Amino acid sequence: MTEFNLNPIKLTQELVKCQSITPKDDGALLVVQDHLSSMGFDCAPLVFSGNGSYEVKNLFATIGSDGPHLAFAGHTDVVPPGNESSWKHPPFSAIIEDDKLYGRGTEDMKSNIACFISATEQFLKKNGKNFGGKISFIITGDEEGEAINGTPQIMEWTKKQNIKIDHCLVGEPTSNAKIGDKVKIGRRGSVNFFLTVKGVQGHTANGHRAQNPVHCLTKLISNILEKPLDEGNEFFYHQLCKFLLLMLVILPIM
């Protein structure tokens, strides 16, 4: 079995314990930065603000010299844990029970960042710092929120620094049964829209003149859900509509 100096499970626990609910960082990026610095990375903490959004902490870290440039991209922020009493273990406790690690952000995507760091450490141990290329970490503190002062701003910054990246591995949850058992060339897209269905008011005595918008809406929803949005291709299944944001204008029958 591989001997890990930086054990990815312990690293994940360290990250999960940071309550980094967007846009709060709670030290999560510093955990990443400290480990990368100790491995010889040049770390540039990048704080972006403005652009009509809140301030966000980010990190760009790099090691190596000329040659192919591989970047790991990810985020340290997590979505809110919701009702904490619904959790088996507190959402930021990172408790392991029956080989399962419990905690908000374990899958999306603190374990992934932990694996990036641990794998890089193994790689550098084996190949040294002069491995004939460059490895970078593009880590944002805002992917789950507005995501305006996160990765897009880091990419603008890299452009200004004339940093060119040849390949990028994004650590979003993709695996089926075991981490790393599946790699995709992209992710699904998304579309958001509002649907307004107007009914017709009416008195119960003249119910036949009224129209309940919900009746129309149920037909509409089942139609949208049943029909694939596209045919898919050799890399992706066809897309089905999974989420609907609805705005109803209900004019009741009185």
Ligand SMILES: [Zn+2]
């Ligand atoms: Zn994610």
